[in-house]
Amino acid sequence: MTQACKTVDKDAYTAMFGSDSDSEDTVLTDVEDERFWEESGPEEVEESQTFNPDHVVGSFNASEGITFPDIPGLVYYPELFSHTQQTKLVEAVIAEQYFATPEMNQAMRFGDLPESLTWVIDSLRSISDLFPEPIRTRMPLFDQTIINLYRKGDGIKSHVDLARFEDGIVIISLLSSCIMSLKPASTHPAPESVQAKDIYLRPGDVLSLSGTARYDWEHGIPEREYDIVDGVKLERGTRLSVTFRRLIKGCGEGFEG
Numbered sequence: 471m472t473q474a475c476k477t478v479d480k481d482a483y484t485a486m487f488g489s490d491s492d493s494e495d496t497v498l499t500d501v502e503d504e505r506f507w508e509e510s511g512p513e514e515v516e517e518s519q520t521f522n523p524d525h526v527v528g529s530f531n532a533s534e535g536i537t538f539p540d541i542p543g544l545v546y547y548p549e550l551f552s553h554t555q556q557t558k559l560v561e562a563v564i565a566e567q568y569f570a571t572p573e574m575n576q577a578m579r580f581g582d583l584p585e586s587l588t589w590v591i592d593s594l595r596s597i598s599d600l601f602p603e604p605i606r607t608r609m610p611l612f613d614q615t616i617i618n619l620y621r622k623g624d625g626i627k628s629h630v631d632l633a634r635f636e637d638g639i640v641i642i643s644l645l646s647s648c649i650m651s652l653k654p655a656s657t658h659p660a661p662e663s664v665q666a667k668d669i670y671l672r673p674g675d676v677l678s679l680s681g682t683a684r685y686d687w688e689h690g691i692p693e694r695e696y697d698i699v700d701g702v703k704l705e706r707g708t709r710l711s712v713t714f715r716r717l718i719k720g721c722g723e724g725f726e727g
């Protein structure tokens with residue numbers, strides 16, 4: 471994955487997502503189906519009521535964090551973000567106009583993160599098993615974001631995030647799916663009984679990494695156009711990920727993962 475930060479023309483970015491992203495109409499339909507009726511009941515909804523996505527962005531889907539005995543500090547939250555929350559986040563990325571040209575695929579922000587992303591951080595902090603308590607309660611929780619755009623077939627080299635970032639990293643998957651492969655870092659060889667781990671990430675899924683998972687294991691996404699999951703061939707589409715981290719004080723901004 472190349473690394474570059476430029477601004478883009480919004481139309482170009484929208485064109486780039488093409489049919490992978492959802493239209494506003496789809497959001498309204500989905501919300502009516504899955505959430506609005508559940509919360510209010512159809513009989514309580516007045517004709518004049520219009521849906522405001524901001525009403526439901528605050529709380530996440532009830533998603534059990536899944537942990538992995540061999541990889542302490544890795545927590546996987548399937549479908550943590552509702553469809554509406556995913557759409558809001560994708561729209562925030564579009565509004566920030568990060569991706570300029572077809573070859574742009576990575577954007578970074580340091581320091582005060584855009585307001586359009588802070589609701590995500592506030593909501594993540596409310597998840598009690600996200601990180602060990604000292605990390606979850608630190609202020610700010612994150613001060614860096616890296617946004618990666620993967621076109622079909624793209625991946626990211628297996629890596630441990632740079633030491634300039636503190637412990638406690640969150641990766642949010644959007645738009646399309648892929649397998650993320652985790653393996654012990656070469657600097658921390660594991661016993662033979664410890665296997666590499668593949669996690670199939672779908673839109674709305676979230677991974678948190680701290681401790682062993684953050685420092686002693688690599689994560690990466692193999693470059694391929696489809697994944698085989700339980701014997702089923704699953705095509706990839708355009709995927710977006712939003713990763714949050716915190717820089718160690720005194721370690722400047724940088725362009726590497």
Ligand SMILES: O=C(O)CCC(=O)C(=O)O
Nearest residue numbers: 616618626641711713727
């Ligand atoms: O895109 C992802 O899911 C992972 C991103 C990542 O590992 C990175 O940017 O360092």
